[in-house]
Amino acid sequence: MTAKPATLTAAFVGRLGTFHLDARFEVPAKGITALFGPSGCGKTTVLRCVAGLSRLPEGVLRVGRDVWQDGARVFVPPHRRPVGYVFQEASLFPHLSVPANLRFGQRRAAAGDHAIAFDEVVDLLGLGRLLDRPTAVLSGGERQRVAIGRALLSQPRLLLMDEPLSALDRFSKDDILPYLETLHDALDIPVLYVSHDIAEVERLADTLVLMEHGRAKAVGPLSALMADPALPLARLPEAAEVLDARVEARDETYGLASVSVPGGHLLVPGRVGAVGSPCRVRILASDVSLTRDAPGPAQSSILNVLPVRIVGAEPTDAHLVTVFLHLGADGQGAPLLARITRKSWDLLGLAAGQAVHAQVKGVALVERGSDPTAKDEDTP
Numbered sequence: 001m002t003a004k005p006a007t008l009t010a011a012f013v014g015r016l017g018t019f020h021l022d023a024r025f026e027v028p029a030k031g032i033t034a035l036f037g038p039s040g041c042g043k044t045t046v047l048r049c050v051a052g053l054s055r056l057p058e059g060v061l062r063v064g065r066d067v068w069q070d071g072a073r074v075f076v077p078p079h080r081r082p083v084g085y086v087f088q089e090a091s092l093f094p095h096l097s098v099p100a101n102l103r104f105g106q107r108r109a110a111a112g113d114h115a116i117a118f119d120e121v122v123d124l125l126g127l128g129r130l131l132d133r134p135t136a137v138l139s140g141g142e143r144q145r146v147a148i149g150r151a152l153l154s155q156p157r158l159l160l161m162d163e164p165l166s167a168l169d170r171f172s173k174d175d176i177l178p179y180l181e182t183l184h185d186a187l188d189i190p191v192l193y194v195s196h197d198i199a200e201v202e203r204l205a206d207t208l209v210l211m212e213h214g215r216a217k218a219v220g221p222l223s224a225l226m227a228d229p230a231l232p233l234a235r236l237p238e239a240a241e242v243l244d245a246r247v248e249a250r251d252e253t254y255g256l257a258s259v260s261v262p263g264g265h266l267l268v269p270g271r272v273g274a275v276g277s278p279c280r281v282r283i284l285a286s287d288v289s290l291t292r293d294a295p296g297p298a299q300s301s302i303l304n305v306l307p308v309r310i311v312g313a314e315p316t317d318a319h320l321v322t323v324f325l326h327l328g329a330d331g332q333g334a335p336l337l338a339r340i341t342r343k344s345w346d347l348l349g350l351a352a353g354q355a356v357h358a359q360v361k362g363v364a365l366v367e368r369g370s371d372p373t374a375k376d377e378d379t380p
């Protein structure tokens with residue numbers, strides 16, 4: 001009999017002041033789970049309940065086999081919960097050096113519990129060059145990397161990240177995201193990641209808890225929720241599908257990799273691992289258009305043209321439509337989103353069930369420090 005994969009089970013139902021929370025979810029106790037939703041929907045409150053900083057009498061929280069809360073009967077106090085907490089603002093000690101800030105995290109770890117070594121954290125977060133800089137002169141992104149390192153060195157069983165990038169400008173965000181992607185691959189610590197930036201969620205999360213008015217409205221794998229027409233996610237301006245892919249071949253001459261995804265093949269710019277290794281690709285809905293007939297070879301600068309089947313369509317605004325697709329002429333492959341004008345939808349006479357072709361103008365690798373913004377008419 002195979003063991004059931006470990007899960008994180010949370011049920012926080014009740015009132016905090018005038019706010020009613022009804023957050024019930026079970027997610028894998030591995031990878032990154034994003035709590036996503038508009039401002040004030042209760043994301044931080046859920047994290048505080050998980051950390052034990054807010055207490056609802058009927059709350060339940062299990063992390064793997066450990067019970068951290070079971071109603072009023074069991075309540076592990078916050079200082080006994082092995083969680084690392086990373087906030088919006090990196091609250092480093094300005095009078096301590098960078099290594100001393102990092103070692104402060106190590107001091108919080110249980111004696112003898114050093115699964116994540118200091119050097120490993122320095123390496124993963126690219127902190128080597130920062131170790132002898134005064135803490136006070138670090139940039140926002142550098143401070144946040146140190147804060148993440150400090151949290152990891154406390155040897156957490158669970159990492160809680162509350163909008164860790166939202167205080168950073170676009171440039172610093174892009175600087176730090178590849179580090180988070182690398183951590184996701186390298187470490188075996190489940191992460192609850194609060195964000196209201198869907199692009200960030202798409203790049204990092206495996207699982208999504210969609211929050212609305214204090215309620216967990218939907219819970220599941222990111223790509224499945226993105227492809228659900230009943231949810232508002234696919235209609236967001238930066239809606240994208242993230243697909244599990246496998247490297248098939250590398251074309252060093254053009255800096256491209258050929259990857260397979262369920263139901264199709266894509267050419268992707270950027271550095272990938274060895275042939276056969278897994279990777280993930282992100283395809284924005286706004287980078288996908290539809291055509292009835294695939295253009296012949298050397299007729300279009302868009303290299304990725306894939307057979308797809310239309311599952312459905314929803315209006316995005318007055319003139320745009322979000323089209324829900326499945327890869328493959330038989331529609332048995334991975335989900336994909338396209339954003340086209342309502343006029344094009346009508347002119348092409350498109351309808352659910354039809355087999356058409358998706359022209360994918362931009363594909364980005366989302367792991368291992370590839371250039372996530374690579375996009376160009378002449379590259380796929």
Ligand SMILES: Nc1ncnc2c1ncn2[C@@H]1O[C@H](COP(=O)(O)OP(=O)(O)OP(=O)(O)O)[C@@H](O)[C@H]1O
Pocket residue numbers: 016017018019037038039040041042043044045046054196
């Ligand atoms: N202990 C409490 N007493 C009263 N109100 C509370 C308490 N805890 C949370 N709230 C309220 O719950 C609501 C949700 O707050 P929360 O910070 O969790 O939202 P959020 O989704 O994280 O928002 P943002 O994205 O803006 O950070 C807010 O209106 C907040 O004032």
